[in-house]
């Protein structure tokens with residue numbers, strides 16, 4: 001096995017081109033578990049820790065470009081304002097020690113259906129892009145095209161994740177996760193929700209209840225329709241129990257969960273409907289308050 | 296491969312390190328710092344917590360090669376200037392928060408980090424900060440006492456020096 005330690009991004013891309021089977025390591029919170037238990041013996045390990053720009057983020061006022069290795073702890077401390085959904089999701093990851101090391105690049109690299117960043121990224125809108133680069137150039141992969149199978153993403157063998165581009169929140173966002181306790185828990189299932197009043201859309205993201213993280217497309221379309229038809233974006237009026245109920249049912253229907261050690265498919269469907277109703281209610285209440293206080 | 300880094304302020308060097316090896320293994324088996332404990336090797340228990348460039352992390356999840364030229368501080372490095380037990384270490388003993396002691400090194404580092412950022416944490420802050428450190432013996436009440444004691448002593452020390 002080789003241990004590659006590129007000092008710059010260009011060196012990292014060159015190394016990945018030369019050793020396409022090399023396993024990138026950033027926070028190591030997934031990679032080292034596999035290494036310690038000998039699940040996986042890659043031909044080489046490609047350490048990204050020396051590349052300081054991966055731990056930086058910028059915000060141009062409309063989009064946050066989040067470096068792949070910005071640890072969750074810093075997302076919570078520094079980006080709760082522009083990225084509230086992702087920051088809430090980050091807060092549920094592992095423990096303080098895990099959040100000091102792990103980041104969104106590693107979550108995307110692993111592409112586990114249980115990864116907590118995914119529902120938040122999906123909910124943040126369709127203009128979320130994974131910036132993937134190789135010696136051949138840079139691609140902006142829409143988040144909806146990123147997850148392709150169980151623990152599989154659409155990166156090519158010579159590509160690395162440089163950053164994720166996430167629109168700055170223009171409305172309330174929420175994240176909800178079911179687990180057996182508060183800390184250190186892999187999701188039984190999770191749900192991310194966001195209101196995007198500027199373009200009159202809503203975002204959803206389902207975690208741990210399908211082979212890949214996925215969006216509840218019909219639920220989004222239904223709710224967008226109701227909000228537009230009834231002029232609710234303008235009025236901020238109550239949604240009504242029927243709408244909330246229907247939204248929950250559509251989210252539930254979008255999932256295709258399995259039975260496993262963490263929970264049954266039925267339980268996952270049930271809890272998704274509950275989380276969908278709750279996060280919608282929380283977000284809408286916040287939004288109504290904003291509208292009323294602006295009026 | 297060879298890995299050189301700073302451990303508790305001193306330069307150390309480890310040879311013949313396997314590329315997939317963890318920092319925890321290097322600390323315990325190669326550079327004579329067995330204070331950090333290996334209780335799960337999967338980030339779940341926190342017994343291996345050390346400072347890496349000032350940030351508490353699970354050393355079992357850091358690849359040895361990643362610490363090249365960086366600074367590590369372990370439980371052994373929590374003693375005071377004279378090599379006597381440090382404030383947090385003494386508080387754990389005085390509060391009876393150590394039984395088998397396996398979880399203790401990680402708790403000490405994590406508590407030290409908590410009190411560095413907030414010398415007077417609430418009980419909720421303490422629970423949150425220690426949520427990645429498992430103890431199978433004490434039931435956590437004595438650990439809470441120890442952190443509160445360390446906090447009180449730290450604040451008293453600060454007040455005195457002011």
Ligand SMILES: Cc1cc2nc3c(=O)[nH]c(=O)nc-3n(C[C@H](O)[C@H](O)[C@H](O)COP(=O)(O)OP(=O)(O)OC[C@H]3O[C@@H](n4cnc5c(N)ncnc54)[C@H](O)[C@@H]3O)c2cc1C
Pocket residue numbers: 023024025026027028029030031032033048068092093094095098101102103104105106107108109110114115116117159160161162184185186187337338339
């Ligand atoms: C105790 C424990 C608790 C956990 N709890 C949670 C949890 O609650 N929620 C959750 O979502 N996850 C959890 N995890 C999993 C893990 O912490 C996350 O997936 C984290 O986001 C991984 O980030 P990392 O930087 O540590 O990744 P690494 O382990 O360094 O890498 C993970 C994967 O991504 C690849 N990779 C990393 N960086 C890049 C890059 N720039 N370009 C391309 N590929 C890359 C690696 O090759 C690897 O396949 C937990 C892990 C542990 C050990």
Ligand code: FES
Pocket residue numbers: 332333334335336337338339340341342343344353354355356
């Ligand atoms: S040994 Fe590292 S967290 Fe348990």
Ligand code: FES
Pocket residue numbers: 392393394395396397398399429430431432433
């Ligand atoms: S004292 Fe034994 S595990 Fe904590």
